[in-house]
Amino acid sequence: MSGVSLTPATVSVKVGETAALTATVSPEDATDKVVSYASSKTSVATVSSSGVVTGVSAGSTIISVTTHDGSKTASTAVTVTAA
Numbered sequence: 001m002s003g004v005s006l007t008p009a010t011v012s013v014k015v016g017e018t019a020a021l022t023a024t025v026s027p028e029d030a031t032d033k034v035v036s037y038a039s040s041k042t043s044v045a046t047v048s049s050s051g052v053v054t055g056v057s058a059g060s061t062i063i064s065v066t067t068h069d070g071s072k073t074a075s076t077a078v079t080v081t082a083a
Helices: none
Strands: 003-007 011-012 018-020 023-028 034-039 046-047 052-054 059-066 073-083
Touching: 003 059, 003 073, 011 018, 011 052, 018 023, 023 034, 023 052, 034 046
Parallel strands: 011 073
Antiparallel strands: 003 023, 018 052, 034 059, 046 052, 059 073
C-alpha cells in the first residue's frame, strides 16, 4: 500500500500556541518522501513546512498534507481556542 498519513487525526491548540503534526509516507522504502502542508483557513491556523501548526484565532480549520507528486493527501482537523 502506498500513500501518506497525518497524525494526530485531530488537534486542539490555543491562540499563539503550537502543535506538531507528523506525516508518514508509505511504503517505507518510497524514494520520494517530500510532502507539503497547507491550512484551509490561515486566519485560524498556519502550518510550517515541517508540520508545526500555530493557532492564529479561535475557530476550526483543516491542515492537509500532500505528497511531492501531488497524488496522495491526508488531513487533520484543527480547533483553535482563545488563549
